[in-house]
Amino acid sequence: MAMKKIISILVALCILMTSSLAFASPVKKNGNNKWKNYDIKELRNELKKYYKDKGKRNELINLIISHYKSYGKNWQKYWKDYWNDQNDDRDERDGDYYYDWDDVFGDDFLFVFVKGEEIGLWKSSVIKYNKIILPVKVITKGLGANLEWNGKTHVATITKGNTKIVIDFEKKTVAVNGKKIETELNKQKNNAVVLIKLIAEILGYKVDMDDDAIIIDDGDVISINDNVTGTGQNQFEYVGNWTYAKESGAYNGDNHWSATTDAYFQVRFSGTQIKLYGSKVPFGGIAAISIDGGPEKKVDLYASSRKDNVLLYSSTTLPNGQHTLKVRVTGKKNKKSTNYYVIADKVEVLGVTTPTKDTQAPTVPQGLKAVAVSESRIKLDWSASSDNIGIAGYKVFRNGKQIATVTNGTTYTDTGLKAATPYSYTVVAYDKAGNTSAHSASVVCTTLGSSTTNVALNKFASADSILTGYDASNAVDGKSSTRWSAADGGLNHWLMIDLGGNHSLSGTEVTWPQENKVYKYKVEVSADGSNWVLKVDKTGNTSTSKTQKDAFTADSARFVRITVTGLSMNTWAGIAEFKVFGSPVVNDTEPPAAPTNLKATAIAHDKVKLSWTPSTDNVGVAGYKIYRNGTQLATVSNDASFTDTGLSAETAYVYSVAAFDAAGNTSLFATVMVTTPERTASDIALKKTAFADSTLTGYEASKANDGDLSTTWYAEDGNLLHWWKVDLGDFYNLKGSEITWPLKDKVYKYIIEVSSDNSNWMVVVNKTGNTSSARVQKDTFTADSVRYVKVTVTGLEQGCWAGITEFKAIGVPKAE
Structure with missing residues (x-):
């Protein structure tokens, strides 16, 4: 039998009429005279406008239902008359578990409203299996979710955003994001009600139900x-x-x-x-x-x-x-x-709001470390960043160019590198909206030297004793047919190699002149040729191998010395070939290029944003030094921007930026000048602590500066000279005020005073002779170092009481 497309979520709720669950009716039975002559389409349009107003919403729903009931048993005519613009939503599918509304519910009816929109149920379909009915049209249409039905496993999957709901119709189980939850599916005869309410609430919706209507609303909770x-x-x-x-x-x-x-x-x-x-x-x-x-x-x-x-x-x-x-x-x-x-x-x-576009960048990755694990690989790891929504991954940069993206974890291994070569790395975090953090602090790491690179080959060699024709250089000429030999058969003769600069060493290899002889020896390294560090101690050696290898590590060595401490009978100190393995230590003395295209933008009276084109360096830029008026104020790590805050308004500043590398080399400066604008005045009284000499219950002083024009402060009687006062909490320079009075077309006479200590007051506005009936009255004045502002009502028309709907003090913080 052909399967049919799923009806909206609300169709299933029709069985609520036979449910044992009881709900308080959300629908009021008293209509509004304004709408009593509206036809059904006009009522629907009004419902879309007023669905957030619960009272009006319920009145409109009641009128829509009354229209329906006027058709009596001719309910199908209602659907045809008022849903003729709605296409038959049924699809032919494989399986046995999609049914027509008519097949399942017959002449029963139910009204469904989702966020102020009525959902028509005529010619719609539902999933029905194992006594469970799941209408899904409103899930997809009204709730914006996606639904997939597997007719073989009898499993429905509903997804929206980060939420995934899996319903197993055979096992009667529900799982949310992979975790099973307790439900009433096995306890209620009318399990569709339980299931739909559960789905709607998991997806964050509010559900009201009665005998006539199902109301699904995003609400504000x-x-x-x-x-x-x-x-x-x-x-x-x-x-x-x-x-x-x-x-x-x-x-x-x-x-x-x-x-x-x-x-x-x-x-x-x-x-x-x-x-x-x-x-x-x-x-x-x-x-x-x-x-x-x-x-x-x-x-x-x-x-x-x-x-x-x-x-x-x-x-x-x-x-x-x-x-x-x-x-x-x-x-x-x-x-x-x-x-x-x-x-x-x-x-x-x-107070749920639709999330605004995510523009907040993740925090900068911290603690970046780099370890050379071989001649061609460097392993990076860092501490995780945080984000207001969530981290999507990290971008890895080598020498200023992105080389990889990491979406799982905070480690990365860079491969295919050159031996004994320094590399500079930074890491950037990014979120799903594409916002990226600043670059992390850079690290420089040098790959290990090749274990097969002989850095002693043809380097300068010397010895404490030399037999004529058997020079020290013969031991490092790469030829096994030549050798260095001491001038006698004594012990403790040595050969020393000057590598010509500091090297990172990984070991040595010595080939002795004779086979099947025991040579005892030691190997030492030095950075200056005077202070030696023992690396190989084979003074007790018993091996007769002609070639002997020794592994060790030395970070910064220029000189390598091998000393023969013991010999077999009839053997002289000598070496056919001596190899030292490692790589040069790079001494970086080249500074980065100076930053270019330096720009300074005053984005507020106290903020300046700097930006520039990143510098280049032979190894890698580690960061930038920021100077204001010749004094360093910050260091940024490979982020080509910086925002300076806490500045003074209408002031000129000179900024300089220089790049530096890991070796401490610093570039030339780029310089720019910018002047901050004047302060922007704003309402500084908003939601500050307010007082009054007289307050009517329910009309507290705080209502006059809460930013809400639907609330008002009122005195408790109709007398004059009642006052309202606000404590700004700090000192401000005022430029004016704005009062919204409770009633329009009424004359309010008043004075405005200011004070720095709440004791000594100065009048800045005197409108005791005011004749204007404008509800909103603006006054311009200048007053510096003000903390308290007081409004006193000095005159009222008959029938008016002293009160203020909204008071604004326009000003800026006092300059330091």
């Missing part, structure tokens, strides 16, 4: 369960030892717990507040909770008896935008508790 894990937005990121467990009393029947000191989880979210829910238990410890890396608040999770799904923490109101909640196990407890457990269950995010 979302719930995030503890098993939604990852490093992205609206996910629990667990660090340290955390255990997943099923708990019947917990939200969605599961939780995570840890008693490991300094284990933590964090949740990145976008909104204005977050609430944390968990468990208080007899073995609960003390959790440390913080927002955006701020101060930690200690929360005691002990209770004499277990309490699940408890509100543990509620943040203060936060600026609208992206934030991070962090919860840490302190390893501490009160005296009554038997352990240190912290239990995570869910969070609720309030």
Whole structure:
């Protein structure tokens, strides 16, 4: 039998009518006279406009349902009349588990609304298997998720963003991001209701239901369960030892717990507040909770008896935008508790906003290290960066050019390099939005010298004793047919090689003049030819091998000396060939090129951004030194930009930038001059502490500077000379003010005074004779070093009380 395309998520909810679950009706039964004569399409358009207003939304839904009910048993005519623009959404597919709405529900009906849009159910389809019904049209259309159905395994997979929900219809199990969660599928006759509500809430939606309508809304609150894990937005990121467990009393029947000191989880979210829910238990410890890396608040999770799904923490109101909640196990407890457990269950995010485009770059990778592991390989490792959303990977640069991208981990091995060659490395972090961090501090590493490179070949050789015709140079000429020999058969004769410069050494090889003879010896190295370090001690050697190799390491050696300390009978000190393996140590004396195209842009009255074209160097640029007015103020590591802050307004600054390398060589300076602009005045009274001599209940002084035109401060009576005052919290230079009065077309007479100490006041605005009825009145004045501003109402029209809807003090911080 042909399979048919899936109906919207809301279709399945029709069985709610027979559900044993009871919900309070979200729909009011009193209509609005404004809409009573609207036809159905006009009502739908109004619903889209007002769906965020719960009262108006419910009135409109009630009117839409009333239209439907007016058709009585001719319900199909309703669908034909009002959904004639909706195409038949059914597809022919292989399998037996796609059904028509009509086949499953007959004449039953249900209204579904998703974010203010009515979803038509006529000519739509559902998945039905093992008594489970899954409508998915609204999942894909209304909730913006993707759904895949496997007719062989009877598994549905729903994905949206970082969330993946897998529903096994045969086993009646649900998993979120790979972790199974407790559900009511086996406990409820009407399991579709449970399943749909679960899906919607996991995806962050709010669901209201009654006998007539299902309302799915993004609202301004979302719930995030503890098993939604990852490093992205609206996910629990667990660090340290955390255990997943099923708990019947917990939200969605599961939780995570840890008693490991300094284990933590964090949740990145976008909104204005977050609430944390968990468990208080007899073995609960003390959790440390913080927002955006701020101060930690200690929360005691002990209770004499277990309490699940408890509100543990509620943040203060936060600026609208992206934030991070962090919860840490302190390893501490009160005296009554038997352990240190912290239990995570869910969070609720309030004031949910659509995340703005991510423009925040990750932090700079720290602790970059480079180790030469062979002649052709260098291994890099570094500490992980952090990001407001999540790190996507790292870009690796060698000598200023990108050579690799690392998406898993913080290590990289560079291969195919030249032996005994220095290389400069930096690392950059990037996120999924493509934002990149500044370059890490650079490191310079030299590959190991070749184990087969003889750095002694044809170098200057000398000896304490030389037999005529058997010069010391014969031992390093690369010919086994020649040799150095001492002038007698004594012991402790030596041969010394001057390598001509410092070298990194890995060993030596000596070929003796005679076979089957024992030569005892030692090998020493020196940087200056005076101070020697023993590297090979074979003064007790018993080997008769003609060629003998010795491995060792020496970081900086110019001279190598081999001394013959013992000989077989009838043998003189001598060497047929002496090899030293290693590589030169590069002494970098060449400075980088000077930065070019240096630009300085004043981006605010107290900020200047510098940018330039990166310098080049024979080995690699390590960073840049930044100077302001001749004094060094910063060093940046291979990032060709810098922002200077804390400047004075309307002031000229001279900046100079020079590049430097790992050897300490510094380039010439590039120089530029820039002048900062004047300060931009703004409302400095917003949400500062406010007072009044008289306050009507519910109309507090804080309502006059909260940035909300729907709130007002009122005095508690209609008398004159009531005042309102704001403490700016610091000293400011004022340029004016703006008052929004409670009523329009009314005359308010007033004076404005300022003070630096809250005792001595100066009048800056005197409108005791004001005749303007403008609701918003702006006044311009100049007053320096002001901390307090007071408005006194001196005159009112009949029926008006002293009050202020919004007060703005326009100014700038006092210059230091």
